[in-house]
Amino acid sequence: MKIVLILPIGSIHRFGTGNFGKSLRYAPLTLTTLAALIPDDLDADIKIYDESVEEVNYETLEADIVGISAITGTSLRAYKIADTLRNKGITVVIGGVHATLLPKEAKEHADSVVTGMAEFTWPRLLRDFKYNYLKPFYHQGPELILEGFPMARRDLLKKDGYVTHRTIQATRGCPNICDFCVIPSTWGTSYYTRPVKEIIEELEQFDDGPIVFLDPSPIEDIKYSKELYKAMIPLKKKWVGLSTIRMAYDKELLSLAAQSGCKGLLIGFESVSQNTLAIMNKDFNNTQNYREMITRFHDSGIAIQGCFVFGFDTDDIDVFKRTVDFVYETNIDLPRYAVYTPFPNTPAYIRLDAEERIIDRNWSLYDVEHVVFQPKKMSVQQLEKGLIWAWKASYTASSISKRLLFSGLFNSLFYMKNLPLLNMGYRNYAYTLHKYTNDVLKSQT
Numbered sequence: 001m002k003i004v005l006i007l008p009i010g011s012i013h014r015f016g017t018g019n020f021g022k023s024l025r026y027a028p029l030t031l032t033t034l035a036a037l038i039p040d041d042l043d044a045d046i047k048i049y050d051e052s053v054e055e056v057n058y059e060t061l062e063a064d065i066v067g068i069s070a071i072t073g074t075s076l077r078a079y080k081i082a083d084t085l086r087n088k089g090i091t092v093v094i095g096g097v098h099a100t101l102l103p104k105e106a107k108e109h110a111d112s113v114v115t116g117m118a119e120f121t122w123p124r125l126l127r128d129f130k131y132n133y134l135k136p137f138y139h140q141g142p143e144l145i146l147e148g149f150p151m152a153r154r155d156l157l158k159k160d161g162y163v164t165h166r167t168i169q170a171t172r173g174c175p176n177i178c179d180f181c182v183i184p185s186t187w188g189t190s191y192y193t194r195p196v197k198e199i200i201e202e203l204e205q206f207d208d209g210p211i212v213f214l215d216p217s218p219i220e221d222i223k224y225s226k227e228l229y230k231a232m233i234p235l236k237k238k239w240v241g242l243s244t245i246r247m248a249y250d251k252e253l254l255s256l257a258a259q260s261g262c263k264g265l266l267i268g269f270e271s272v273s274q275n276t277l278a279i280m281n282k283d284f285n286n287t288q289n290y291r292e293m294i295t296r297f298h299d300s301g302i303a304i305q306g307c308f309v310f311g312f313d314t315d316d317i318d319v320f321k322r323t324v325d326f327v328y329e330t331n332i333d334l335p336r337y338a339v340y341t342p343f344p345n346t347p348a349y350i351r352l353d354a355e356e357r358i359i360d361r362n363w364s365l366y367d368v369e370h371v372v373f374q375p376k377k378m379s380v381q382q383l384e385k386g387l388i389w390a391w392k393a394s395y396t397a398s399s400i401s402k403r404l405l406f407s408g409l410f411n412s413l414f415y416m417k418n419l420p421l422l423n424m425g426y427r428n429y430a431y432t433l434h435k436y437t438n439d440v441l442k443s444q445t
Contacts, residue, residue: 047156067092095118118142232261272308311373
């Protein structure tokens with residue numbers, strides 16, 4: 001059986017980042033995980049294609065069955081690929097976040113749709129396909145134990161397209177209910193952890209180089225997190241990942257993360273306004289503590305990719321400058337800005353749809369960098385221009401230099417090898433973003 005797995009291209013890669021593009025790409029875990037779950041008894045010939053690192057000729061592609069995983073921003077691209085392959089007589093399965101949010105829509109372009117997680121449903125689907133019993137939908141419920149599964153098939157990756165192929169996940173899900181986040185709408189609020197022993201065994205297989213933990217919220221079970229970080233210390237690995245700012249609230253947890261090799265974390269600050277945080281159900285973030293927590297991260301040798309969102313109902317046109325000033329003053333190592341985006345079937349979408357404020361349902365624009373709704377305290381144009389201004393203002397040469405020099409991490413070899421390159425990648429992104437208007441993006445689907 002010939003099985004092909006495809007990840008459609010995402011917007012940040014479609015935009016292009018010049019010679020620094022690779023610095024912004026780490027290997028996806030979805031395709032390699034799906035490949036590992038394919039039963040051995042199928043004796044499958046497996047290929048995976050990530051469009052962000054290679055072009056694919058779909059007219060000449062040969063397969064018995066193709067699996068496509070898509071988020072909302074890549075869903076129309078996924079549908080186009082699926083339609084092309086189905087017209088050739090190839091069976092197509094679509095899964096991922098967007099298919100879970102809108103399974104009936106995805107089914108219009110696929111022979112079968114997988115919703116939710118795929119640890120049990122994907123192998124079952126493949127066996128059903130082999131014996132001509134393919135069902136239209138496969139859904140994995142919340143009853144899932146992440147134990148005893150094979151390691152991701154990283155050997156199938158086109159490795160030279162990524163800054164690292166060493167991606168891994170220790171936990172899955174998030175119990176928080178931030179109103180714009182797709183996780184509660186796709187996976188619910190269940191929280192899953194893999195056995196620490198299995199994580200350590202997988203980390204031991206990695207060669208030297210940076211590791212990326214893709215857990216959306218790895219510290220919801222603090223006892224588990226501390227156990228994992230303690231077990232990682234002897235490995236002497238270096239890693240980056242994601243976390244909420246709450247990691248810095250627990251000094252022991254932060255210390256263990258640093259000792260385990262943590263060198264950088266993506267932190268969702270979201271807003272510099274406490275009122276805004278309360279509205280989005282993320283008031284466990286406390287803006288009064290932001291500066292102290294940032295200092296704690298830096299004092300622990302951990303760089304911060306700080307993420308901020310514009311366009312909440314409490315945001316006026318002053319929000320852009322206030323946020324950029326905060327980033328500059330606190331020396332956030334790698335700032336990242338996004339537009340409030342009402343992904344389908346999230347609380348944000350349901351509310352804005354009821355208020356008749358969604359102005360565009362072309363999914364290719366749902367990439368958190370394009371405005372698809374009517375803001376409350378500014379115009380669409382003001383939100384678009386403010387976003388682009390914030391990106392550019394934070395990635396001037398002087399801003400980059402100041403943030404890198406005064407974060408307190410300048411003497412870290414890992415820091416100096418990676419942060420300048422990442423900043424230059426985002427600088428290129430910041431200064432090309434204005435070219436990709438809604439019309440341009442729609443035409444590139």
